[in-house]
Amino acid sequence: MNDIIELVRKNLKNFIRAKSGALVVILGPLLVIFLAGLAFDNSNVYSVKIGTYRPEAEPATNILLDQLRGEFKVVEYDTKEKCVNAIKNTDINTCMLFDANFTIGVPKKNQITFYVDYSRINLVWTIMQTMTEQVGEKNLQASQNLTKIILNTMDYTQKRLKDQRAAxxxxxxxxxxxxxxxxxxxxxxxxxxxxxxxxxxxxxxxxxxxxxxxxxxxxxxxxxxxxxxxxxxxxxxxxxxxxxxxxxxxxxxxxxxxxxxxxxxxxxxxxxxxxxxxxxxxxxxxxxxxxxxxxxxxxxxxxxxxxxxxxxxxxxxxxxxxxxxxxxxxxxxxxxxxxxxxxxxxxxAIEIKDPGAITQPIVTSIKPIVQEKTYLNYLFPVLIVLVIMFTALLITPTLILLDKHSPASFRSYMTPVKDSSYIAANFITAFILLMVQVIIILAIASVFFSSQVLTNIPQAIFLLVIISSLFILIGMVLGYVFNSEETATLAGVSIGALFLFISDVIIPIESMPEAFAYIASFNPYVLGSSLLRRALLFDSSLLSMYQDILIMLGYIIAAALLASGLYMMTRNYSLQQLTKKLTPVLVKMHLKKK
The missing domain is CATH 1.10.287 (Helix Hairpins)
Structure with a gap:
């Protein structure tokens, strides 16, 4: 028993001595849980943005929009196409279209059409439920008002007829x-x-x-x-x-x-x-x-x-x-x-005499912004980016650390090769492995599933290259920062989990506090999945997505510079450590020669 205790104590000391490993093991999960708690410790929909289009500013629409502005962000557009395209560009979450001359309770003039993005499965039902509740509340209020008008008219009629009975x-x-x-x-x-x-x-x-x-x-x-x-x-x-x-x-x-x-x-x-x-x-x-x-x-x-x-x-x-x-x-x-x-x-004077219009003064309908597809079509952009992210964060540092700890690392340092070539070689190696994995996934999805998951191929390939490059560079940063494969793997999993939790995969970003949601909107995983979804599902052009693409390119440049700097620091540190190890040997050899 004492032997076991001593061995455990020894293992803990070794772990504590490995400062980077201790920090990753302790701070990694702690940071993930802390940030996830800040993001999702609520049950509200803070940042749902509603786009609206109405041919004319009717009093009924003004009242309804004022009610919605009390809880959501409402953006008005001057055409239906702009409102629908705003959903595709993720500027808004849903688009409300009012009938011309919208009037509550008048058939063919009392319809509200909601356009939603079914690819955001975890948000679309929340939006539909919220909008249904809001419109349902207005429906109930309008129905009560109409019923009150009818009852008042009946009371008035009864009173007037009673007064004229003597006449x-x-x-x-x-x-x-x-x-x-x-x-x-x-x-x-x-x-x-x-x-x-x-x-x-x-x-x-x-x-x-x-x-x-x-x-x-x-x-x-x-x-x-x-x-x-x-x-x-x-x-x-x-x-x-x-x-x-x-x-x-x-x-x-x-x-x-x-x-x-x-x-x-x-x-x-x-x-x-x-x-x-x-x-x-x-x-x-x-x-x-x-x-x-x-x-x-x-x-x-x-x-x-x-x-x-x-x-x-x-x-x-x-x-x-x-x-x-x-x-x-x-x-x-x-x-x-x-x-x-x-x-x-x-x-x-009772304008609404249709029983259906009285019971349902406002008629709602929900339409997708694109032709309805399978859930695989909606989830595929998110899944492929998720696979790319975790694969890049795990494979890339592993390749770097395997090379760093291999017996041939000394020869690699001694060869007359530019530092940029080493960095490029690591990047290209990881990129090839990642592309092979992506091709396998696409082939399986195309052969074994009925849905056509990959459309708009040129734009999709361009975006996949950008997304893969960014996460490979982040993985390279991890490989250059940590010395052990286990620690780097744990760090990669932690960062991947952080990106995953602070995204719209599990819980919509709109459920986060406004400031936190704004920060999360710059999450590389959120940007990558959003770009790929817009290209595959909505056939959006690269020009319409240039802002997010520029942000991703900025991330790539920053990650490349950081990886290059860390590589130089790691190389110098490794040479110093190698020099320290070789100094006694060289001294002995020099003494023997004398």
Missing amino acids: VTKLTTQNQLMLQNNKDLIAELGDVNLGFDESGYQVNDLESSRTQVKQWMESALALSEKGLSKSTTFIAAANDLVKASGASQELKDKLTASLASTLDEIKKLKADMTELKTVTQESFKQFDNQIEAINQAITDTKTDLQQADTSRQMSLRVLEATTRLLDQSLLTTAEIQLIINDVDNKIN
């Missing part, structure tokens, strides 16, 4: 009274005798009597004229004869007889005139009776007309009363019509 009752009573008045008017007009008895006027008899009287009068006048004429003629003739008579007595006797005869005729005419007079008087008496009957009939008709006029006047009064009632009814009806119109306007 409707009054209108009914007035209509009933008007109906009764009309019935009375009908009965009153029914009692009016407006019949005309044509036989009571004896129009035909009156015409016949008038004709007879006329004939009789004409006959009487004719007879009178005839008698008078004859009498006049006779008298004139007799007078003439008597005056001028120079006749005998016999003749005179004859004349006397003639005059006597004429006198008889005149008497007869007088008798006829008397008879005619009597007949005429009787006819006129009958005519007078007929006229009297006509007068009586006219009087009776006048009486009937007076009664009809009285009934008419009464009917007019009833009609006037009915008219007044009708006027009142019309006013009441007009009031009811106004109320109905008011209620109808209130109902028509």
Whole structure:
């Protein structure tokens, strides 16, 4: 047991004496855990950036964007293409597109389309959930407002109809009274005798009597004229004869007889005139009776007309009363019509009447910025850069330390070769090994998987060269810093884990505090995977990625200078150590020669 304790103590002393190894073993995991804790010790989405495009600045969109600005960074774009391209360039995380004339609750004008990058699998679902919650909250608020409007309209309608119930009752009573008045008017007009008895006027008899009287009068006048004429003629003739008579007595006797005869005729005419007079008087008496009957009939008709006029006047009064009632009814009806119109306007003022629009005033849809692919397509850029990073960080220092500790290291230092050639040789060796591994991975992915994982080959090769070069140079720095393979391997794993944890592979960078996320955005692993993803998935041009490429080239230059400086320091240190080791040997050889 004591032997074991002593051996453990000895091992610990050796470990502590190896200062670089102790620092890597202790500080490496500690640094990784510390930085990971700073980055992910939260459950918030701090730096999610939302791009928006809206054809017009509607009040509804202003309210929604103001609500989003309280929790996220909102960037507005003037075209849809700029907004979508901003996702590809990692300037924003999602793009919100509003319908033209966006109006909450109006179908075909209430849709919000979210464009997301499905290649960022660990972030896309968080964004979708967050946006769904935000829009869902606005949906609920809008639905509650719409429901409140409907309920208020129903309450208003019920109240107004209740207030007008008395008016409707009054209108009914007035209509009933008007109906009764009309019935009375009908009965009153029914009692009016407006019949005309044509036989009571004896129009035909009156015409016949008038004709007879006329004939009789004409006959009487004719007879009178005839008698008078004859009498006049006779008298004139007799007078003439008597005056001028120079006749005998016999003749005179004859004349006397003639005059006597004429006198008889005149008497007869007088008798006829008397008879005619009597007949005429009787006819006129009958005519007078007929006229009297006509007068009586006219009087009776006048009486009937007076009664009809009285009934008419009464009917007019009833009609006037009915008219007044009708006027009142019309006013009441007009009031009811106004109320109905008011209620109808209130109902028509409810713009949203679609049940679907009320339950879901805002319609959302989620679309990918590229055609949907398999998860392997989305993860391949991240995986290939991850393999390159760890392979470069582990193989490169191992190659350098194997060469440093090999028996031929002394001969290597003594050969007349430039220092830059050694550095370039180490870089090219590691690069060849790394490229062989990448080619094997690409071949396996192309042969055994259905998805086409490698597109846009020229740009992808260029970016893979840059990414591989950077991590190889970082591995060379580790190889020149540490003296043992184990320590260098542990340092490489620690640095790789640090790059991995402070990236968007496990947890999105947007989940980190803003300052920490800004620093993490310059992580070589983040830059490399982002560049390769944009080239493979979005077919982005090198010109559109020039900023990140320049940063990677800057890292490469800095790492190359650092590796060169460390190589020179390591070479000088190794020569010094070798000189110290060879000094006693050279002294002994020199003494032997003497």
